[in-house]
Amino acid sequence: MLSSLRIINFKLIEDLHLPELGRVNLLAGKNNTGKTTLLEAVMLLGRGHLPSTLQAIDALLSERGERTFNKGGSERNSLEKNVALFSSLFSKRSIGDFSDKTIKIFESQSYLNDLDVLSNQRLQINYVYYFDEIHQEDDQITTKRTIVDPNQTHFPHDLKVGLRLADGDSSIIYDLDTLTRPYNYGLGSQGKPSPVQFIRANEFSSILNPSRWDSIALTEKEDVLLEALRIIEPKLDRLTYVGDFDPHQRVPVVKLRGSDIKQPLQSMGDGMNRLMTLILALVNAENGYLLVDEFENGLHFSIHSTVWKIIFEASQKLNVQVIATTHSEDCIKGFQSCLSNDESGKLIRLDRTDNAITPVYYNAEELKIATANDIEVR
Amino acid sequence: MYNSSVLLVEGNDDEHVFKQLFIHYGIPQQFEVINAKSLDNVLEQVPVRLKQAGILNLGIVMDADEDFYRIWNRVIELVLRLGFEKPVLNSKGTIVKDQRGIRLGVWIMPNNTATGALEDFLQSFVPQCNPLWGAIDKQLTEYERNKWVGYVPNKRSKALIHSWLSCQRDPGTPLGLAIKKQYLNPHNEQAQFFISWINELFFDKSEEPS
Numbered sequence: 027m028l029s030s031l032r033i034i035n036f037k038l039i040e041d042l043h044l045p046e047l048g049r050v051n052l053l054a055g056k057n058n059t060g061k062t063t064l065l066e067a068v069m070l071l072g073r074g075h076l077p078s079t080l081q082a083i084d085a086l087l088s089e090r091g092e093r094t095f096n097k098g099g100s101e102r103n104s105l106e107k108n109v110a111l112f113s114s115l116f117s118k119r120s121i122g123d124f125s126d127k128t129i130k131i132f133e134s135q136s137y138l139n140d141l142d143v144l145s146n147q148r149l150q151i152n153y154v155y156y157f158d159e160i161h162q163e164d165d166q167i168t169t170k171r172t173i174v175d176p177n178q179t180h181f182p183h184d185l186k187v188g189l190r191l192a193d194g195d196s197s198i199i200y201d202l203d204t205l206t207r208p209y210n211y212g213l214g215s216q217g218k219p220s221p222v223q224f225i226r227a228n229e230f231s232s233i234l235n236p237s238r239w240d241s242i243a244l245t246e247k248e249d250v251l252l253e254a255l256r257i258i259e260p261k262l263d264r265l266t267y268v269g270d271f272d273p274h275q276r277v278p279v280v281k282l283r284g285s286d287i288k289q290p291l292q293s294m295g296d297g298m299n300r301l302m303t304l305i306l307a308l309v310n311a312e313n314g315y316l317l318v319d320e321f322e323n324g325l326h327f328s329i330h331s332t333v334w335k336i337i338f339e340a341s342q343k344l345n346v347q348v349i350a351t352t353h354s355e356d357c358i359k360g361f362q363s364c365l366s367n368d369e370s371g372k373l374i375r376l377d378r379t380d381n382a383i384t385p386v387y388y389n390a391e392e393l394k395i396a397t398a399n400d401i402e403v404r
Numbered sequence: 405m406y407n408s409s410v411l412l413v414e415g416n417d418d419e420h421v422f423k424q425l426f427i428h429y430g431i432p433q434q435f436e437v438i439n440a441k442s443l444d445n446v447l448e449q450v451p452v453r454l455k456q457a458g459i460l461n462l463g464i465v466m467d468a469d470e471d472f473y474r475i476w477n478r479v480i481e482l483v484l485r486l487g488f489e490k491p492v493l494n495s496k497g498t499i500v501k502d503q504r505g506i507r508l509g510v511w512i513m514p515n516n517t518a519t520g521a522l523e524d525f526l527q528s529f530v531p532q533c534n535p536l537w538g539a540i541d542k543q544l545t546e547y548e549r550n551k552w553v554g555y556v557p558n559k560r561s562k563a564l565i566h567s568w569l570s571c572q573r574d575p576g577t578p579l580g581l582a583i584k585k586q587y588l589n590p591h592n593e594q595a596q597f598f599i600s601w602i603n604e605l606f607f608d609k610s611e612e613p614s
Binding site for chain 2: 055056375377386388392395396399401402403404
């Protein structure tokens, strides 16, 4: 759980500091204030496991149709093209520029000193020049990637370009020439990644849903899911995934009370599908993060309070930190209705002036006054 | 822009009286008049409205009611807490700025110095030498002496003005409409001070209106 967040040089965020984060956070703000970018930054930081973070970067760039890992085959990109693939991660860079800046995403309560890191939750990304040093110890041959200071005069002849990811304990360097998965270098053990579930704005159903279902079927979490879906369809009796319709893809089917028919969830509208995806992701994010862009999409205004109530309750039980963005007044009202009972929620609006992004916080009391008097908070 | 300039008032009568005044003085409808329905609600909305993106000017109008200094002190405390410069008592209304350049205006009825309410402010709208007005005043005094009246002393100005209105061409005309019908004459010095305050707050104009 992040208590605060600082993002530097990442996509359209040059320097943003959120001094506080609650367990459930709702972000508002005009278009282009960096809300989605903030979610993406948390996605990268939240994994807490560098190889998984690299995969997350791959997923991020895939959203734009770029592929990063070398998937095999004879075609290889030029080094320039590979460098260009990652340049979009850095702020204020045109595609293809080798950035000398470092992306930093970390938990920090102090704004003044960006080295003041209170926990290991930190991530740094930058381009490096390096070479492979081969060491022989007893019978073991190990390869170490050593970073080269770009200011020195003598360069080894097999100089390479890489993307370096570092957290508090260790770092990995991704070879941009061959794009092969990196070895794990570093002092500490890598540990396991924390779950990070990201729901995009336009994601109503997700290809991840069948495996999300598999993780929770026959557990208490299945009940949380069904209870949520009953907000929209109270007659929902049972749900499962089947491969009847399409051999390549398992789909959810439901049975309603009083009927024997197995109905595909797909036919029950965007709301059901979106809710399914949201809650499946939520219950799969235990001890991790749920990130939702444009929370309101697909959901009728009347169900926002109930959906938020489920989010607040489940996130507390399962220790999930939730960060969602919204443009919707109804979504904010629904969120507000849960706040009076639960102080661990925060509404934060991002304001952009010139190139600086400033967060404006509303506490539970202020949000209550705002919704009671129709005062705009977005 | 939505809600970038707002005038928060305590009640229905305030809302309608001011709207009529603005029409009479040709004030452009470039700010929103919002009825907060109570004094506490006016004050509690201030910090939240000041957080709004794009807020430029916020004005609040409250009745001094029983104790002018009690209200004034609440205002000072709020204004300072929100990071504005210290407000200075001014019979023509108070306006303060913060570092973002946002203007916060405060007007305490009737005239930023005395105890009273909207209805005291409106007394300036009645020609004081009018025989009907004088007679009503005398009558009310007599009713009070006989203890026939139900109102408490600080509501006297309400009794006075509504009694005046009950004797006009359309008896029972409410305050705002009474201005439109000229039962209350908006062309007076007190109204002009108020309009100057509005002009300075919302339009950054410092001259006296005609």
